[in-house]
Structure formats: C-alpha cells, structure tokens
Amino acid sequence: MKDFSKYEGIIPAFYACYDSEGRVSGLAVRALAKYLLDKGVKGLYVGGSSGECIYQSVAERKETLENVMAEVGGKMTIIAHVACNNTADSQELAAHAESLGVDAIASIPPIYFHLPPRGIAKYWNDMSAAAPNTDFIIYNIPQLAGVSLSVPLLKEMQKNPRVIGVKNSSMPVQDIQMWHDEGAFVFNGPDEQLLSGLAAGAGGGIGGTYAAMPELYLEILRCFRSGELAKGQQVQNECCHIIYQMCSAQGNLYAVMKEIIRLQGGPDVGGVRAPLPNLEPEDQAVAVQAHKMIQAAIAKFC
Numbered sequence: 001m002k003d004f005s006k007y008e009g010i011i012p013a014f015y016a017c018y019d020s021e022g023r024v025s026g027l028a029v030r031a032l033a034k035y036l037l038d039k040g041v042k043g044l045y046v047g048g049s050s051g052e053c054i055y056q057s058v059a060e061r062k063e064t065l066e067n068v069m070a071e072v073g074g075k076m077t078i079i080a081h082v083a084c085n086n087t088a089d090s091q092e093l094a095a096h097a098e099s100l101g102v103d104a105i106a107s108i109p110p111i112y113f114h115l116p117p118r119g120i121a122k123y124w125n126d127m128s129a130a131a132p133n134t135d136f137i138i139y140n141i142p143q144l145a146g147v148s149l150s151v152p153l154l155k156e157m158q159k160n161p162r163v164i165g166v167k168n169s170s171m172p173v174q175d176i177q178m179w180h181d182e183g184a185f186v187f188n189g190p191d192e193q194l195l196s197g198l199a200a201g202a203g204g205g206i207g208g209t210y211a212a213m214p215e216l217y218l219e220i221l222r223c224f225r226s227g228e229l230a231k232g233q234q235v236q237n238e239c240c241h242i243i244y245q246m247c248s249a250q251g252n253l254y255a256v257m258k259e260i261i262r263l264q265g266g267p268d269v270g271g272v273r274a275p276l277p278n279l280e281p282e283d284q285a286v287a288v289q290a291h292k293m294i295q296a297a298i299a300k301f302c
Helices: 026-039 058-072 087-100 117-129 151-157 173-181 191-200 214-226 229-247 253-263 283-301
Strands: 010-012 043-046 077-081 104-107 135-140 163-168 185-188 204-207
Touching: 010 214, 026 058, 026 214, 043 058, 058 077, 058 087, 077 087, 087 104, 087 117, 104 117, 117 135, 117 151, 163 173, 173 185, 173 191, 185 191, 191 204, 191 214, 191 229, 204 214, 214 229, 214 283, 229 253, 229 283, 253 283
Parallel strands: 010 043, 010 204, 043 077, 077 104, 104 135, 135 163, 163 185, 185 204
Antiparallel strands: none
C-alpha cells in the first residue's frame, strides 16, 4: 500500500513568472514559491495550464522548475507537469524533473491529434520510463485536451507501478468517484467544486485559483475534515462568487490572479504570454473588487 500522505492537501497550480520584458524570471519564480510556502499549502503543481506550459520552451520550463526546487524543494510536495506535444521533449522534461528530486511528474494526453487509448498509454509510459524512480499522475482535462480518461485506460496505466493517481479536472464529480474506486489517488481539479470533490473521494486538490486565495481553500479542506460541512459550503460558495468576479475581466484569468496577488502584498510575477490577453485598463477594477472579496471572506471565515 502506497503512502499518499504527501499528496493530501491544497496544492496551488504555479503561475508562469515573467520579468518586464516577458522573459521567465527566476527571481519572480522563487518569490512566488516562497510566498505560497508561507501560506501553508501542501505543495505546488509546476508547469501546467497555470504555468502557461504550451507557450513556453523546454528550456524555460526547466528554468522555472529549477528555481522552484532551489527555493522550496524538500519543504513542500512538488509535482512537475512535463507533457509536451511530442514524446521526446516530454521525456527530456521528465528526466530533468527526476534529477531535481520532485515528488511526482504529471501529464495531460497528447493534444490536437486524437490518439487511440493504446497510443495515449504508450505516450504516458514512455514519459514515465524517463523518470523511473518518480511517481506519475495522469491529468484528465477533457474539455481542453479533447480526450477523456476512461476506466479501461486507467486500468491499463495502473499496470505501471509508478502511476499513483489522477488530477481530475473534468466537471462531473462522478469521475472522481470512479477513479477513486479503481484505487487511484484523486486530486480535485475544478476549484468551484472542491468540497464536492472531497466528498466524492478526492484526497486533495490542485487548482488554478488556489494561489490567489489559498486561505479559503485551506479552510474548505479543514471544514471537510472536521465535519463542518455547512460552513464548508459557505466558503465554497464565496470562492465561486470570487471566481465569477475574476472571470468578468476581459483579460486572461491568470493575468487577473497575478494582479490580485500583487494587490495582496505578494510578489509581482508579471503578466501573461501572448497570445493570452493581458489586462485591459478596465480590468483593474475587476481585480481590485476580487481582492476586496477575498479579504472579506478571509476575515469572515478564516
């Protein structure tokens, strides 16, 4: 029986960090990692959607992970998303992540071309073979990847002893129950349903908005564990309203959340990389209002 305790908790998806010229900034990466360590979260999920991975080079993704590990490695659980849209680059990132001592690597399925299940399994297993001493996590996000994890594909992947679980970002909570029933450790993905995901069997959560308001998600987890479900529902509901406020901006959601962190006294980690749209001038009011909502919710619930 594997010990999943290092994965049980709130794990923010780590944001891409840029300097004023739009280059990856190691200093900003370290500052954000330290900021989140001090917030008391369980770990960090590096190089995924929130890390703008599809818009970064292999070298930039390595640089980000190297700086995260230099700052908080050994102090937090670190999961490195290493998928690229070709196997060779994915293997290179997987081997690099293992050399740094991450706790796990993770991967979406290949995007654009829809591969058959055996092709997806080979892609994941080839990647895992490049990091033979590191846990592997399947990232199921069908609404963006265009491919859904199935029970037969999960069972095939579980023949690989390094496969420990699923980061589930599909919207049906039932999926969490299915993966959990197959013996996988499941991370809840959709932030709007963390409480429901925990109730369905998720052991923790990985979320894109966690870094902007970690206190509230830590409180949802605490409420679930202590049986304070009525309060947990209230906090979850407030998180949803804050997310709706963030999404009302015209600029990209990650740009909004980076601005919120800055408003909260956190590090300035820059904007987002084109073609993602940066904040429009009128978005500043959206970010300020979301910031105020977060602070009010923390004061009320935490």
